[in-house]
Amino acid sequence: MTVSFDASEQLLEQVNQALASKTPLRIQGSGSKAFLGRAVEGQLLDVRAHRGIVSYDPTELVITARAGTPLAELEAALDAAGQMLPCEPPHFGEGATVGGMIAAGLSGPRRPWSGSVRDFVLGTRIITGQGKHLRFGGEVMKNVAGYDLSRLMAGSFGCLGVLTEVSLKVLPKPRQCTSLRLEIDLERALLKLAEWGQQPVPISAASHDGRFLNLRLEGGEGSVNAARERIGGDDLDAGYWSELREQRLAFFADARPLWRLSLPNNTPALNLPGEQLVDWAGAQRWLKTDADAVTVRGIAVEVGGHASCFTAGATANPFQPLSAPLLRYHRQLKAALDPQGIFNPGRMYSEV
Structure with missing residues (x-):
């Protein structure tokens, strides 16, 4: 049985309250990938209530789902239509969510031949660090100029905004x-x-x-x-x-x-x-x-x-330290999208 519920207004309200009080937020779904990266101190923002497949047209090979949707539920819908997520994302837990899949940006064994999670992101809805709920990208493959913010969310570990919805390109299962x-x-x-x-x-x-x-x-x-x-x-x-x-x-x-x-x-x-x-x-x-x-x-x-x-607590800096030029770009991007630095601060790097 599938469950669908739009909790975007509640999520937006919590973000705006955090912005007003300058309270850091710890964005999380089921926590199946919480062991990755650095520990975050902040008020929990749980996206799991915001769930459900918004639209799915197998003939167009596109599915749109809310961030709190269980990944297993999305994959079951695709499987019933003979389709799949080509990037084969790991779950690491029964409650893994679609938002967590995008935030972690991890792919499975098929990645070199079909592409990564980022390659199949068509569009997103995001709550920004300015307290706005915006839509980026679309539901078709197209070239874009400048930053592709939707794809920047893949592997960002919630540091750039609160992902609420994502449209994904899917493919038929092999014969x-x-x-x-x-x-x-x-x-x-x-x-x-x-x-x-x-x-x-x-x-x-x-x-x-x-x-x-x-x-x-x-x-x-x-x-x-x-x-x-x-x-x-x-x-x-x-x-x-x-x-x-x-x-x-x-x-x-x-x-x-x-x-x-x-x-x-x-x-x-x-x-x-x-x-x-x-x-x-x-x-x-x-x-x-x-x-x-x-x-x-x-x-x-x-x-x-x-x-x-990939082992929590084994090192103070789980991700490869950034070179000075890359760190500068990360800081500039963080400042542009999350000027108050409330979204998962320090999750990837202590400097960001």
Whole structure:
């Protein structure tokens, strides 16, 4: 049973009261991703009451939903129409919301082949730091000049405004899907992935767990079967990809802090302290380690990447510290959209 309720007036009133009293707000849905980033001190602004699918036209491949809508509810509506969110966002909890999906900006195994959360945001409604409820973007793909504020909300962790509604581009589910695994070392696996990336091989997910290269093939029946025959390997339970996305594999149960290294494509195998799981065909590497932040980030930066800590409290600065030019841009953007600095202050960086 779906529930729909427009609580935008109540949310706007709470924001305006916070602006008048200069009270910081801690914007949150279910809290399924509250472990990401720095802790926020402030009055809770819970968006979960503002929920429901506003419009959905499967023929137009567009769905619009309020921020407090459970992500599972939105995905169920899409699934019933044979469609999906191509970015495969993780939930990290049963109550995960659409707003939390956008705020965290996290994508699943399909990201390199289909795009990130940001790529599918068409338009938004946002309560701004001036106490106004405004609409940005639209419900069709189009080019825009200047900042695309709707897409800036993806991965902003609620620091730029209160997201109340979002329109998303969706896609049909693939006609055929099969998963397989090959016993191959990481170095050879990365070479194979680079090779296949230059060819019409319908890969939609790839990871290496230390022993096996795990692949998912999606598309038309002919192309999937041809690739399956060419690559070989053994069958893999399709549930592996959701377990990876939701961080429920045995690898993630390790008590050591979890780091995500985001690296350039085709980065070779790295000598990392601890245990690692390679995702996104090698561009994303999960690391379980007791090494300090300086060591982990030093390795990532050396090859042109960056590192984020996914374990709350393991480091004072979970996200990669910004360079001076980037910090200046972040401050300018924050000042323009949230001049009083009341939205999730310090969630991403202590300086913002």
